[in-house]
Amino acid sequence: MNLEDSKIGIPINRIIAQSPLFLYIVLSVLIVAVVIQVHLLWDKVLSPLAIRVEEIRGYSALERSAILHIGDEFVPYLNFLRDTIPPGGRVILPPHSTRHSFTNFGFAAYFLMPRELLNCGNDEVEACILRMTGHNSYIPVLSDFPPSEIASQVKRFVPFQDDLGVWVPK
Amino acid sequence: MVAVILDIAVTLGFATTGYLCARLLLKEASWLDILSLAFPLGSGLMTWFFFLFGWIGISFDRLQVIVIWLGVNLVFAVLIWSKHNNFAIRKPAVIQRRPSLAGPDFVALSILGASLIISIVLSIGRSYSIYDAIAMWAPKGYGIALERSLWGAHWGNHGFAYPLNIQFIIASFRLFSGDILPGSKITFPLFFFSMLLGIYSFWVKKRVNSFVRAISILVLATVPTLFSFSMIGYANLPMVTCLVLAILWGIEGMEERDSSRQVLSGILLGITVWTIIEGMLYVAVVIPVMFIARYVSRAGQVKPIAWITPVVVIGGAWFVFYRLHGSAGSQAMSAASKMWQAFLQGNFRLPELRMILGYARRNIFEISTWGFIYPFGILFSILGWKKLRPGNDFVAFALLISTAATAVLSLGLFYLRSFDIPGFYYLLQRGFPRGFMSPTILFFILGIQLLTSFQIRHKDKGI
Numbered sequence: 141m142n143l144e145d146s147k148i149g150i151p152i153n154r155i156i157a158q159s160p161l162f163l164y165i166v167l168s169v170l171i172v173a174v175v176i177q178v179h180l181l182w183d184k185v186l187s188p189l190a191i192r193v194e195e196i197r198g199y200s201a202l203e204r205s206a207i208l209h210i211g212d213e214f215v216p217y218l219n220f221l222r223d224t225i226p227p228g229g230r231v232i233l234p235p236h237s238t239r240h241s242f243t244n245f246g247f248a249a250y251f252l253m254p255r256e257l258l259n260c261g262n263d264e265v266e267a268c269i270l271r272m273t274g275h276n277s278y279i280p281v282l283s284d285f286p287p288s289e290i291a292s293q294v295k296r297f298v299p300f301q302d303d304l305g306v307w308v309p310k
Numbered sequence: 311m312v313a314v315i316l317d318i319a320v321t322l323g324f325a326t327t328g329y330l331c332a333r334l335l336l337k338e339a340s341w342l343d344i345l346s347l348a349f350p351l352g353s354g355l356m357t358w359f360f361f362l363f364g365w366i367g368i369s370f371d372r373l374q375v376i377v378i379w380l381g382v383n384l385v386f387a388v389l390i391w392s393k394h395n396n397f398a399i400r401k402p403a404v405i406q407r408r409p410s411l412a413g414p415d416f417v418a419l420s421i422l423g424a425s426l427i428i429s430i431v432l433s434i435g436r437s438y439s440i441y442d443a444i445a446m447w448a449p450k451g452y453g454i455a456l457e458r459s460l461w462g463a464h465w466g467n468h469g470f471a472y473p474l475n476i477q478f479i480i481a482s483f484r485l486f487s488g489d490i491l492p493g494s495k496i497t498f499p500l501f502f503f504s505m506l507l508g509i510y511s512f513w514v515k516k517r518v519n520s521f522v523r524a525i526s527i528l529v530l531a532t533v534p535t536l537f538s539f540s541m542i543g544y545a546n547l548p549m550v551t552c553l554v555l556a557i558l559w560g561i562e563g564m565e566e567r568d569s570s571r572q573v574l575s576g577i578l579l580g581i582t583v584w585t586i587i588e589g590m591l592y593v594a595v596v597i598p599v600m601f602i603a604r605y606v607s608r609a610g611q612v613k614p615i616a617w618i619t620p621v622v623v624i625g626g627a628w629f630v631f632y633r634l635h636g637s638a639g640s641q642a643m644s645a646a647s648k649m650w651q652a653f654l655q656g657n658f659r660l661p662e663l664r665m666i667l668g669y670a671r672r673n674i675f676e677i678s679t680w681g682f683i684y685p686f687g688i689l690f691s692i693l694g695w696k697k698l699r700p701g702n703d704f705v706a707f708a709l710l711i712s713t714a715a716t717a718v719l720s721l722g723l724f725y726l727r728s729f730d731i732p733g734f735y736y737l738l739q740r741g742f743p744r745g746f747m748s749p750t751i752l753f754f755i756l757g758i759q760l761l762t763s764f765q766i767r768h769k770d771k772g773i
Contacts, residue, residue, distance in 0.1 A: 170525040173682040177532035180678050185538050193435030201437040201492045208439035246445035246467030254456050
């Protein structure tokens with residue numbers, strides 16, 4: 141590029157763009173962007189995640205999932221459920237609610253497979269529980285489900301801790 | 311340790327199929343091309359074959375899976391030998407030398423390699439710990455492995471309403487290693503870095519200045535949303551990977567009037583459909599848009615049969631399955647039906663539409679979400695606006711209208727969901743980043759393409 145070019149009508153933005161200075165400016169801006177993005181990525185994503193992953197390193201894949209999504213306190217209860225309910229058992233879950241992820245049967249399936257899972261319907265909790273008279277159905281306690289006065293008619297309670305536990309066949 | 315070895319073997323098994331397919335189709339390719347295509351292409355094709363064989367009743371046992379894998383690869387090997395007489399692949403003329411150890415390419419690719427390792431470690435370390443990954447992708451994969459059958463995908467949410475690429479990948483890891491790490495989570499970083507390598511290779515072939523492309527790929531790799539999605543176990547980024555690679559190979563194939571690269575693009579579009587249900591919609595807009603780009607620009611050539619047939623075969627097989635077994639559980643069909651009913655009653659939900667557009671306008675400039683992608687994209691588009699005119703530069707124009715079409719579709723999908731989802735603003739906040747990855751990435755590729763109109767076009771011969 142020389143001065144003559146500008147006289148024959150090359151647009152000024154092209155003249156600027158063809159100078160080495162333009163390349164250096166573009167590269168400098170891109171480098172600054174990378175530095176800022178790396179800082180943000182580290183600060184907001186990688187560092188907190190790396191610290192958390194390091195803390196839970198000794199746990200199994202399933203336990204790490206539970207810790208990160210539901211909380212550390214859920215893991216012993218999850219292990220209790222997996223130990224108490226046999227792999228061929230049928231697990232009765234509360235009606236689906238957004239308040240607790242575990243009421244979603246797809247979500248609970250990840251943790252309790254190969255156990256079969258069923259949700260009680262919203263309008264038929266009592267009837268649903270009273271139907272569970274078989275020797276293969278189990279009702280884990282989740283929040284206020286199942287109502288103990290109803291569950292006790294068809295199941296026997298195996299406590300875990302606090303109010304948690306699982307209703308097993310009598 | 312045994313699980314690690316088995317997980318690596320499964321990964322290499324998929325990648326081998328991808329290499330053979332790429333070798334069959336491409337007369338020449340760089341090692342970057344091969345690395346970028348191997349896993350997305352191989353896993354997509356193999357899982358599609360597992361699905362087909364499963365559909366006709368063949369069980370998903372280790373022996374059957376190995377036999378199917380051997381059979382598919384043997385067919386590819388025979389075809390390669392009969393077509394090329396050679397398994398090694400030739401480098402393109404534009405790529406004649408290896409990167410120098412001190413060169414920007416080597417530095418950028420080394421940083422990408424280190425980032426891939428970080429992403430893999432954290433992806434596996436966090437296991438499946440985000441809702442959709444736990445409730446849908448992982449249990450479906452584990453269900454297939456548990457029941458040794460395609461029909462095991464009834465586990466998890468949404469029945470058979472979603473395509474099964476990711477689920478069969480997860481199932482393969484579960485089948486061979488038990489997925490105790492879980493090794494299947496290597497899948498998501500591999501898709502992300504495959505896309506980055508594919509974009510990098512595209513820039514090399516377009517002779518973008520080596521410093522510019524090296525730093526630009528790091529800009530893309532460090533976008534917080536993209537890096538996060540490489541670790542969480544959602545299928546969005548794998549779908550975006552296939553779509554972006556398909557568009558880039560399609561552009562190249564049309565520009566060079568090369569039917570083989572258009573077939574490759576068609577296969578990748580088919581795998582896009584096969585990966586996530588939205589993929590079908592993205593493909594449905596990208597295909598006409600690319601036709602328009604070619605005819606408006608009057609450049610290159612589209613070979614419609616070569617390009618479209620793989621999409622129809624791969625995507626069509628799943629679509630038939632979906633119509634038979636999946637549409638009952640589909641959220642999209644339910645939302646579309648509700649939207650139609652609302653339209654008939656004259657309810658166009660304009661406040662929600664304004665909400666979506668306003669949210670998008672604010673979100674794309676959030677540095678902690680998209681980094682500097684949009685400021686750069688806009689700046690480079692202003693500088694290179696002349697290349698955006700139809701007829702000036704087919705590549706830039708094709709990228710421009712692909713970006714626009716995918717952006718409109720992404721926004722349209724949110725509008726569709728506004729008819730179906732209570733608490734829509736929460737969905738918008740939660741779902742916008744994952745729904746807007748395709749246009750974002752394409753826009754940045756466009757920006758860098760526009761820079762090549764200036765003197766920063768690369769003078770060396772690539773890597």
